[in-house]
Amino acid sequence: FLSSQNGVHLILGVFLRARLHVPFSGSRSRTWLRPWTCLSLGSPVSPGPLVRALSSQSGGPGLNVFDRQMKRRQREWAAAQSDAAQFEYIREEVRKYHILTFPLALDLGCGRSFIAEHLTTKRLRHSEISSRCILADEEFLPFKDDTFDLVLSSMSLHWVNDLPGALRQVWRVLKPDGAFIAALPGGDSLYELRCSLQLAQTEREGGFSPHVSPLTAVTDLGNLLGRAGFTLLTVDTDELQVHYPGFMELLTDLKGMGESNCAWNRRLLLHRDTILATAAVYKEMYGNPDGSIPATFDLLFMIGWKPHDSQAKPAKRGSATVSFGDLSKISPPKTS
Amino acid sequence: MSGSNVWSRTREKLQRFPELFAECSFEAAAYGKCVAATTTSKQEIKKDLCAKEFEALKTCFTNAAKKRCK
Numbered sequence: 001f002l003s004s005q006n007g008v009h010l011i012l013g014v015f016l017r018a019r020l021h022v023p024f025s026g027s028r029s030r031t032w033l034r035p036w037t038c039l040s041l042g043s044p045v046s047p048g049p050l051v052r053a054l055s056s057q058s059g060g061p062g063l064n065v066f067d068r069q070m071k072r073r074q075r076e077w078a079a080a081q082s083d084a085a086q087f088e089y090i091r092e093e094v095r096k097y098h099i100l101t102f103p104l105a106l107d108l109g110c111g112r113s114f115i116a117e118h119l120t121t122k123r124l125r126h127s128e129i130s131s132r133c134i135l136a137d138e139e140f141l142p143f144k145d146d147t148f149d150l151v152l153s154s155m156s157l158h159w160v161n162d163l164p165g166a167l168r169q170v171w172r173v174l175k176p177d178g179a180f181i182a183a184l185p186g187g188d189s190l191y192e193l194r195c196s197l198q199l200a201q202t203e204r205e206g207g208f209s210p211h212v213s214p215l216t217a218v219t220d221l222g223n224l225l226g227r228a229g230f231t232l233l234t235v236d237t238d239e240l241q242v243h244y245p246g247f248m249e250l251l252t253d254l255k256g257m258g259e260s261n262c263a264w265n266r267r268l269l270l271h272r273d274t275i276l277a278t279a280a281v282y283k284e285m286y287g288n289p290d291g292s293i294p295a296t297f298d299l300l301f302m303i304g305w306k307p308h309d310s311q312a313k314p315a316k317r318g319s320a321t322v323s324f325g326d327l328s329k330i331s332p333p334k335t336s
Numbered sequence: 337m338s339g340s341n342v343w344s345r346t347r348e349k350l351q352r353f354p355e356l357f358a359e360c361s362f363e364a365a366a367y368g369k370c371v372a373a374t375t376t377s378k379q380e381i382k383k384d385l386c387a388k389e390f391e392a393l394k395t396c397f398t399n400a401a402k403k404r405c406k
Contacts, residue, residue: 199371199381204390206383246354276397277367277390279357284368285375 064161065214070262071159078258090240090257090297091155143173150174153182158215159262167228177308180230181301186237187217188298192286193250199285200277209267221302230304232311238299243292247279250295352404360396367393 151170160166170180194212201208216224221235244250254260287293305311357364370386379385 199375202381203371203383203385246357248350248353248357273390273394275353276357276394277371279353280364280368280393281371282368283361284365285372 065263065265066159066161067262067264068159068161071258074255074260074262075258078256088257089242141169141173145172146175147173148175149178151178151180153180153184155183155185157182157184158213163216164224164227167224167230171229171306174306176306177310178306180304180306183299183301185215186221186298186300187215188239188296189215190295190297192282192293192295196247196278196282196285197274200281201274204274204277205271210263210265211261211267211270213261213263213266215298216300218298218300221300225302225304228304229307231307232303232305234301234303236301238301240297240299241294242297243288243294245292247275247282247293250293352401356397356400356404359400360393363389363393363396 151174153170157163157166167180174180190212197211198208218235218237222233225233225235244253282293283291367386367389370389371381373379374381374385
């Protein structure tokens with residue numbers, strides 16, 4: 001529900017490319033894409049606060065994994081394509097899981113404003129909520145402390161160099177009792193692609209290099225959010241499997257989504273023999289009976305809240321009034 | 337970049353990959369099985385372990401490409 005008094009004002013900010021209004025192109029049919037979710041969504045994810053991180057150009061150790069300039073160029077290229085709308089099914093699927101009731105919100109890495117449009121009843125790319133778009137970097141949040149009631153991020157935090165720093169920045173710009181909701185692809189995403197590439201490249205070239213960027217494991221999320229200062233954490237995972245006709249179509253779609261690899265340590269060339277070998281291995285190891293291949297997106301959802309006195313605190317040690325031993329004495333309720 | 341250049345020509349060639357690959361599904365399956373077998377057996381994957389199967393696949397692929405060109 002929307003708050004009755006102020007409506008919802010959403011600032012669409014902090015995304016790496018300009019907001020475009022591109023009409024749907026109907027020329028290529030999408031019948032060969034059949035996304036389906038394996039599990040239903042559990043509890044909503046707590047957003048974690050985004051903390052302003054300093055992105056370094058020349059690597060601080062461990063903090064400079066991704067070439068952010070490259071990522072910006074990739075995303076701008078993807079948005080400028082005339083058929084950009086076809087590649088956005090993952091983002092569309094993920095944004096269905098965000099539910100908001102806050103006066104002032106920030107959408108990080110909003111791409112083409114997926115979350116904002118979901119807040120309205122109509123499903124349009126154009127958002128009816130008053131919003132402003134800011135072109136900025138996710139690792140530098142140009143806002144004062146305690147500005148937002150809510151910070152959202154959908155499918156963009158996996159390209160951030162200093163994730164703990166970014167989370168701390170979000171925490172900073174959140175008001176006390178503000179929420180951070182985020183979704184990002186996690187550790188097992190695209191494992192089929194990763195394994196096929198590894199095997200094929202080892203067989204063809206004698207070694208392999210990382211092609212899929214490093215992704216957060218679900219077990220690390222709790223620590224990350226806790227260290228950034230969030231409380232009342234909720235972390236959930238969901239698996240989205242999309243079927244593609246073949247290996248090249250998967251790569252084309254990833255590129256169209258703006259998700260091409262931009263890690264500094266990526267190899268810039270993929271040998272054509274390796275491409276052929278990977279396509280064969282992928283199809284043989286993971287292919288479906290009807291000839292299509294699956295690609296798994298392991299989505300991690302998280303919610304975190306900035307501490308506030310009104311929030312429930314864990315009970316003090318020793319304040320229990322019943323014992324666990326009494327559990328056996330509870331009889332099941334009589335069904336009439 | 338406008339007009340025909342090495343990038344647009346390469347991209348066009350790559351776009352034909354799926355249809356050419358579809359013509360060699362038998363060889364592709366043979367190669368894929370050879371590589372996949374290393375994940376279950378004790379044999380570790382090494383360079384050119386399945387070179388024979390790959391050569392068959394590559395020959396089929398280049399033949400398909402030549403046929404389409406004509």
